[in-house]
Amino acid sequence: MVQTAADKSTREVLGPTLARLAREGLDIVCVDADLGYSTSAVKFGREFPERFFPIGVAEQNMIGVAAGLASCGKIAFCSSFAVFAPGHCFDQLRMAVAQPRTNVKLFASHAGVVTGEDGASAEALEDLTLMLSMPSFTVLFPADAVECEQMIEVAARTEGPFYIRSMRPKIPILFDDSYRFELGKWPLMRDGDDVTLIACGELVKAALDAAEKLASQGVDARVLNASSLRPFDREALLAAARETGAIVTAEDHFIQGGLGGLVSQALAAAQPTPVAFVGMEGYGTSGTWKQLLEHFDLTPEAIARAADDVISRKSR
Amino acid sequence: MAQAPSASTEELEEIARNVRRNIVRMTHAAKSGHPGGSLSSVEILTALYFRIMRHDPKNPSWPDRDRFVLSKGHATPLMYSVLSEAGYIDPDDLLTFRQLGTKLQGHTTMGKPPGVEMSAGALGMGLSFSLGAALAARLDGRDYHVFCLLSDGDCQEGQTWEAVMSAGHYNTANLTAIIDRNHIQNDGYSDGQRYDGDDQPSGRPGGWVMEDNHTANIMNLEPFEDKWRAFGWDTKRIKGHDFDAITAALQEAREDGEQPTAIICETTKGKGVSFMENNPDFHGKAPSDEQLAQALQELGFKE
Numbered sequence: 001m002v003q004t005a006a007d008k009s010t011r012e013v014l015g016p017t018l019a020r021l022a023r024e025g026l027d028i029v030c031v032d033a034d035l036g037y038s039t040s041a042v043k044f045g046r047e048f049p050e051r052f053f054p055i056g057v058a059e060q061n062m063i064g065v066a067a068g069l070a071s072c073g074k075i076a077f078c079s080s081f082a083v084f085a086p087g088h089c090f091d092q093l094r095m096a097v098a099q100p101r102t103n104v105k106l107f108a109s110h111a112g113v114v115t116g117e118d119g120a121s122a123e124a125l126e127d128l129t130l131m132l133s134m135p136s137f138t139v140l141f142p143a144d145a146v147e148c149e150q151m152i153e154v155a156a157r158t159e160g161p162f163y164i165r166s167m168r169p170k171i172p173i174l175f176d177d178s179y180r181f182e183l184g185k186w187p188l189m190r191d192g193d194d195v196t197l198i199a200c201g202e203l204v205k206a207a208l209d210a211a212e213k214l215a216s217q218g219v220d221a222r223v224l225n226a227s228s229l230r231p232f233d234r235e236a237l238l239a240a241a242r243e244t245g246a247i248v249t250a251e252d253h254f255i256q257g258g259l260g261g262l263v264s265q266a267l268a269a270a271q272p273t274p275v276a277f278v279g280m281e282g283y284g285t286s287g288t289w290k291q292l293l294e295h296f297d298l299t300p301e302a303i304a305r306a307a308d309d310v311i312s313r314k315s316r
Numbered sequence: 317m318a319q320a321p322s323a324s325t326e327e328l329e330e331i332a333r334n335v336r337r338n339i340v341r342m343t344h345a346a347k348s349g350h351p352g353g354s355l356s357s358v359e360i361l362t363a364l365y366f367r368i369m370r371h372d373p374k375n376p377s378w379p380d381r382d383r384f385v386l387s388k389g390h391a392t393p394l395m396y397s398v399l400s401e402a403g404y405i406d407p408d409d410l411l412t413f414r415q416l417g418t419k420l421q422g423h424t425t426m427g428k429p430p431g432v433e434m435s436a437g438a439l440g441m442g443l444s445f446s447l448g449a450a451l452a453a454r455l456d457g458r459d460y461h462v463f464c465l466l467s468d469g470d471c472q473e474g475q476t477w478e479a480v481m482s483a484g485h486y487n488t489a490n491l492t493a494i495i496d497r498n499h500i501q502n503d504g505y506s507d508g509q510r511y512d513g514d515d516q517p518s519g520r521p522g523g524w525v526m527e528d529n530h531t532a533n534i535m536n537l538e539p540f541e542d543k544w545r546a547f548g549w550d551t552k553r554i555k556g557h558d559f560d561a562i563t564a565a566l567q568e569a570r571e572d573g574e575q576p577t578a579i580i581c582e583t584t585k586g587k588g589v590s591f592m593e594n595n596p597d598f599h600g601k602a603p604s605d606e607q608l609a610q611a612l613q614e615l616g617f618k619e
Contacts, residue, residue, distance in 0.1 A: 029455070031448075050455065051455065053451065053486075055478075055482055056478070056481070056482065056485075058475075058478035058481070058482065060440075060441075060444070060474070060475040060478060061444045061447075061475055061478035061479050061482055063444070064441050064443075064444020064445045064447070064448065064475065064479065065444050065445070065447050065448035065451065065479075065482070066448060067434075067444075067445050067448060068434075068444065068445040068446060068447060068448020068449040068450075068451070068452065069448040069449070069451060069452050070448070071426070071433065071434070071445070071448070071449055071452075072379070072448075072449050072452030072453070072456070073379070073452070073456075074452055074455070076448075091438050091441075092441060092444075092475070095435050095436070095437065095438055095441060096434070096435065096441055096444075096445060099425070099426075099435050100425065100426035100427065100434070100435045102426075
């Protein structure tokens with residue numbers, strides 16, 4: 001499953017994928033809040049100009065217009081940065097999309113501390129919390145560009161509200177073209193029995209690197225890609241808890257309200273298991289994305305340390 | 317019905333009287349709700365549903381229907397009463413309003429009941445949604461029109477002006493904003509220019525508090541027409557309880573022009589019930605038993 005290929009950012013695939021799906025006959029429109037070059041939405045707009053609606057820097061209006069288009073049968077994608085959408089338009093997402101379950105798909109880029117040089121104001125670390133707080137939203141966070149393209153297609157072909165979280169930097173490709181994303185399935189990236197590393201986004205690669213380090217110490221780590229946050233893979237999570245007895249979560253997002261919170265809540269109810277958390281607990285700052293991952297301890301070393309910690313707390 | 321119904325003015329007046337009766341009965345039965353801003357828009361909605369809009373109560377999702385979007389989502393007593401008169405709602409359901417198990421929630425919910433186009437309740441969201449529906453008509457080559465009803469409070473939300481700007485940008489001539497300009501909102505008077513009958517709005521000094529302890533000059537919207545016009549909207553101000561004026565303005569908006577239209581309707585909050593008229597208390601308060609009896613009597617009903 002793991003392969004080497006040129007690095008690519010998850011945001012690069014939005015426009016080309018929407019254009020492909022529109023060519024295949026899907027009734028897609030896209031409303032964009034003046035970030036279409038950054039999210040690649042303009043690549044859809046160039047091919048289907050009549051279906052591409054620049055709305056200006058007006059995220060609340062973007063969501064409302066998309067909901068109106070969706071109410072008339074359109075598959076309505078929205079494109080912005082995660083700090084602005086859902087950041088500026090939570091209530092619009094709640095009332096015009098989540099409650100009436102309109103067919104709106106929010107594609108947000110520049111999530112996480114890896115947004116980098118723009119600093120704390122530009123680094124969305126709360127977006128998953130906001131989106132997971134609305135029960136009718138499907139919430140997805142791809143680990144690479146291949147998975148992101150798959151998710152966009154699934155979102156377009158599945159009725160209802162979707163959120164897809166994408167990122168600025170170019171990251172390694174983990175999946176080959178035969179990969180098929182499934183809602184509610186966490187791909188098994190590596191098998192192991194001693195501990196399970198559950199990661200999302202760019203930290204899936206870090207978790208795989210951590211597993212290599214752990215292997216050199218004789219620790220056999222399982223790695224799951226938690227790319228489908230709602231619905232999440234309860235079966236894979238509980239199997240991991242049962243079979244490895246120790247869990248590490250890793251995310252470029254606040255732990256509380258993010259993957260760490262989600263995993264803990266599910267385990268507490270079904271199968272109490274020691275958990276260690278790698279993620280953000282305070283706001284970010286400026287720097288290159290690689291510097292920031294080091295600075296905030298979102299590294300293979302940090303994940304391996306967390307694994308050592310949680311293994312020491314196993315009840316055997 | 318494929319074509320707009322064409323009720324006479326006498327028929328409209330009778331429908332409006334029934335709608336007002338149901339507004340006070342529903343809020344009384346629920347012991348809560350928003351009668352004031354429902355009563356102020358009665359003529360607007362009555363004219364829309366019985367003279368202007370092409371719609372079909374037997375086929376609420378008819379793709380070519382004209383859309384009515386209630387942005388002031390608290391005006392559900394009005395919305396449901398008019399939908400009942402138009403045949404979308406069983407009249408027997410009206411008195412279940414706001415109660416557990418009802419189809420008629422306190423604020424609008426999309427598709428519940430059929431005929432409600434959008435969920436609302438937080439102000440400021442209706443015009444964006446309406447713009448989306450208007451743009452979809454353009455994409456699909458349909459000639460329906462989208463009418464959106466906004467309140468004074470709606471026009472204090474930033475999102476409304478985002479939508480005003482973008483509708484001007486996209487020149488959606490098939491979009492009409494109707495503003496129920498009753499000059500009253502939750503805490504009191506939006507400005508010192510309450511409209512009194514036939515006279516021009518009279519200026520009053522701002523920043524004062526009324527003797528009844530309501531806040532005044534909460535947020536002034538004037539010069540209101542200038543704002544809409546500046547964003548490229550065809551704009552007029554009319555008497556909002558006058559069926560002829562409303563009909564003429566809506567027909568013109570539906571048939572003419574290359575721009576979206578804003579119709580500012582000068583209305584009286586609580587219209588038709590003396591103790592509710594121009595009284596901010598009845599923005600969000602139900603009538604008591606005695607008040608219900610008086611209201612029904614004033615509207616010409618025994619009960």
